[in-house]
Amino acid sequence: MRTRVKICGLTRPEDAIEAASLGADAIGLVFHDASPRAVDVATARAIRDAVPPFVTVTALFLDAPAERVRGVLDAVAVDLLQFHGREPAAYCEDFGRRYIKVVPMRDTRDPVALMREHPKASGFVLDGHGAGEQGGGGAVFDWTTVPEATSRWIILAGGLHAGNVATAIRQVRPWAVDVSSGVESAPGVKDARRLASFISEVQGVQDVRGNAAAS
DSSP, rough: OEEEEEOOOOOOEEEEEEHHHHTOOOEEEOOOSTTTTTTTHHHHHHHHHOOOOOEEEEESSSOOOOOHHHHHHHSSSOOOEEEEOOOOOOOHHOOOOOOEEEETTHHHHHHHHHHTTTTTTTTEEEESTTTTTSSOOOOOOOOSSSSSSOOOOEEESSSSTTHHHHHHHHHHSSSSSEEEEEEEEEETTHHHHHHHHHHHHHHTTOOTOOOOOOO
């Protein structure tokens, strides 16, 4: 099996096209106004329309009012929701969409316990920020704290870039990796060469145990 790649914090259609053409499996659109990568509905639609088939479009929220989430879902054809704050399971499930939940690894002592609180989550993004903080800051956490024995799909994030992602995959063996600042020339502006280098590194990793490896 290969490690999937999500490129998060896209703000331009051309970056979405470039990421997909290089082999990205998913992109992320940020709907949190305090983020430098936040997009409005019109921009999100333009990016969504530029994405080719079979690339998952993810909408990211951080402790947003439910009506905000529903407004985006009514306006933009997203495939997956990503909740980045302290949202409880009942809130996340109420939208009737598949979702992934972020686990803030900087101060979460028992990530498995948080995962158990979200039995219907499709997967979990393990990121390097603290609880209640927005991601995308390039903070690497201690990969040895990733739980080894779990049946849940793990998406590794937090300070990943072309120089460390191969090592991260070999150590953690995640289902996917999620990158934002590590492939940028400025917040929200993806760099084609950094994108290519990152995805090439992911694709070059071979996992001898056959778990979440790149082909």
